[in-house]
Amino acid sequence: MATLEIKNLHARVAEEDGEQILRGVDLEVKSGEIHALMGPNGSGKSTTSKIIAGHPAYEVTDGEILLHLEDDDFGDVEIPDDARTWNLLELEPNERAALGIFLGFQYPAEIEGVTMTNFLRTALNAKIDEREELLFGEDDDEEAEEEAGYDTSPMEGNVDDGEVGVAEFQKLLKEKMDLLDMDEKFMQRYLNAGFSGGEKKQNEVLQAAILEPSIAVLDEIDSGLDIDRLQDVSKGINALRDEQGTGILQITHYQRILEYVEPDHVHIMLDGKVVKSGDASLASELEDKGYDWVREEVYEAA
C-alpha cells in the first residue's frame, strides 16, 4: 500500500516576485482511498496537483511531499528496504510518474503526429525502465536506447523496443478501452488532437488505467462532461480503485461527480491551505451552504 504524504507545502510561481499560492498544505492519500479536494477558484487545488507531478512553473518554498511504498505496490517487483520512502521534490517529473504518481490534466495537451498507441506504449515501457533504475540503480540500458533510436517511427514507435511488445500492448489497450467504452479508432489517432472535451477526459482515465499508478491526482476530470461521459469516466475511476488499488485524489468544483465516485474523504482548500476535512457528507454540506460558510467557520475559529 502506497501513501502520498504532503506536509506543510508552501509554493509560489517560479518567477521573480512570483505569487505565493500554497501556504502550508497538509494531505495524506493512501492506495485504495478516494479523496475529493474541493475549493473555490484560486484556492490552490490545481497548483497542488501540478506540484505533486513536478510542474516546472512552481517553486516549492517550504514543506515536503513524500511517497511511501510497501511490498505489494509494484506487483511482483520487490522493493528494496532503502527505496521505500521517496522525497518527490528531489525527483524529475518522469521519475515521479515511474514510482506511481499520475496526474490527470484539466486541459490535456493536443499532440499532432504522435499516435495514442505509440505514446502509451512508449510511456508504459519508459515507466518500467525508469522504475527499475530508481529501485535497483540499474543503468545499463543506455546503449540499447541509442540503438533503438534508428528503428523509431512517429506512427508506430520503437517497434522492437521495450518490455511490452506491440502485440501485448494492443491487447492491453483494447481491454482498457472496452472498460471505458472507448472506440478502438482512438488507438491510431493522434494524442488528443481533435478530441472533444469529453474524449480527452476519457483518455486521461484510460492512460491511468494503462500506467496503473499507485496514486492518481485527477484535476477537474468532471468539468464539461455530459451525463453519459461522466458515467463512463466515473466507472473508469472506480475501476482504478477497485481493480488496481489506486489511491485517488480528485479535484472538483462540483458535487455532481461525487454521486458516481463516492469519496472516503473530502477536503476543502481555502487560500492555499486545506482548512477542513471530513467524510462524504462534507461535500453535500458544502453544496448546501457554500464556501462562505467554510470561510466564516475557519476564520472565526482562528
Next chain:
Amino acid sequence: MSAQLPANLSAETVREISDARDEPEWLLEARLEALEALDELELPDVIQTPGRRWTNLEALDFESLVDPLNQADETTRESPEGVVVLPFTEALDEYGDLIEERFGSVVAPESNYLTALSAALFTTGTFIYVPEGVDAEDVKIRAEMNSRSLFSHTLVVTEKSSSVTILEAVESGDSVDDARYFSNLVEIDAGENSYVQYGSLQNLDEETYTYSLKRADADTYSTVNWIEGNLGSRLTRSDVETELNGEASETKIVGAFFGHDDQHLDVNARVWHKAENTTADLVTRGVLDDEARSVYEGVQDVGRDAWSTNSYQRENTLMLSDQSEADASPKLIINNHDTEASHAASVGQVDAEDLFYMVSRSIPEEQARNMLVEGFFVPVLEEIAVDEFRDDLEELIAARLR
C-alpha cells in the same frame, strides 16, 4: 550584383564538356548561350530584413568551388515498366527531339547567374518520360557526389493522363578536402490531366554549398506535388516553384528541413496561379538546432485571369536551441478577387506544456522532445508516396535527434 566569373571557365571548357558527351549541336549552343549570359546575370534574390541580408550568396567563391572538368557522380536509377528513366546524355540518342523542344522551357537557363552556370556546365541528371496513360510508381534516383563541384539537370515530361511518383536523393560520396558546390535544376512539364509527385532528399556533407531550383509547368487538370527534404549541406538555397498554367491544375509544395551545427537553410516555395479553378497548398516544416539558421519565403501569386482560386500556405519553424535563428516571409499577391486564400507562418520552441504532459507520463524529457519533433514532421511524412523516401527521411530525422 553579379558574381565574379571563375577564371577557369571559358567557351573552351564548355565545348570540352559537350564534346566528351558527344552532344548534339543545339545543346552545345544552349550551353554557350548560358555561359555568355553569365556576364549580365544577377544572383537570385535573397530575403532582407532591416540591417540584414540573410543569405550571402556573394560570398561564394566560385573560382575555387567550381571545377567544371572534374565532375564525378555515381548515380543509380530504378524505373518501373512503361516509363523512360535515363541519364540525360543517353536519353539524347532516342529522345533528342523531345528534349530539344522541352529543355529549358520551364527553367530558363538565363533565370539567374546560378541557373546559367548550371546549364552551361551540367554533366549529370536524368530524363524522365511518362507516355500517355502510363501509371508509374516509385521511380528512384540516387546520386552520390564525388567531386568538388557537380551540376545536375533533370527534365520530367508527363504526357496526357499519365502519373508518376519519383524520389531523387543526393548525398556525398568520396570526401574532398575543402568546400564543394552542388547545383541541381529540375524541370517538370506536366501534361494535361497528368499527376507527378517529385520527392527530393538532399543530405550532402556539411562542406557543401547547394543551390537547387525546381519548377513545374502544370497543364490543364494536372497535379504537381513536390516534397522537398533538406538535411545536408553547409548552405542550402532551395527554390521550389509551380506555375499553374492550365485550368483546374493543382499543386502542393511540401517541405521539411532540419538544420544543426552552423548550417544555413534558405528555402522558398512559390506558386503562380495563372488560370481558372487552380488550387495550391504550400506546407513547410522546419527544425533548427545548435546555431543553425533558416530563412523562408513563400509566395502565392494569383494572376488576373485566375478566377475561382484556392491557395493556402503554412510554414512552421521549431527551434531547439537559443542560438538558432529563423525568418519567415509568407507573401500573398492577389490580382483576382474571386480567391480563397490563407497564409501563415510561425517560429517557436517546443511547447512547454506539451513536454510536461509527456514527461508526466514517465517519458524522459529528451525522449519526449524527440517524439514531439518527429511528430512535428508527420504532416510532411504523410504526403510522401514513395515508401523508401519516407523511411529515409524518418531515419535521418531520428538520427539527427540522437
